[in-house]
Amino acid sequence: MFGDDNGKLRSPDAMTSRWDRRMKWLTTKNDSMHRVTIKGLRHTHATLLLELGEHPKVVQERLGHSTITTTMNIYSHVTPTMQRSAVDRFAAHLGKA
Template identity: 35%
Template sequence: MQRVDGKLRELPTKTRRSNRTVPLPPRALYALAEHHRRLQERYGTPGRLWPPEGYVFGTRNGTPLEPRNLTRMWNELCADHGIRVVPLHGLRHTCVSLLLALGVHPRIVMEVVGHSAMEMSMNVYGHVCLEAQRIALDHLDEQLS
């Protein structure tokens, strides 16, 4: 969803590969199901599913969210919970970095986030935290002693 010539437009994805089923962890599936249940309870009517436009996150009318409003809502949510504000796209980087830190095979990480090349996942999205570096060096030190 992008604003083009002053209007919100649903544009095609960057690549054919982008149109895919996205795997989610159970807690994310649960949160989405709860979100849908609350929307249906609040806005739905018998025999009519909510949201009418099919967007998971939208306005109270079921229409797409303005991208700037989504960013504003995200920033407010971070502030309300005392979380450092990062751009929404930064969550993809976080996902890749956390999966790699958990020891998930890079090929699996690549598939989860939909990259076409492992280099993108490893070199652009995979950030190694200082703590992981310390643990690696401590392990090396143990092996050398």
């Protein structure tokens, strides 16, 4: 949610349009910069929270999803850090046997 100078909420469409214009300007000025969307930021937010160990239901609520399925199957992504952590935990578990 984004506010204007008067503290009123901006409409999602207005914010997306504004964001897209600024990203287009930035990416034309800098060839190495990749275009980022607001939706992409939501995916990143969800993934990083899960990577940090946040409970999936908390992430679901933060994103405003009605079902955990949307959060887990669409917005979260498995990162190399998550894969490495799973390998390390599994190896530690085997070492205890």
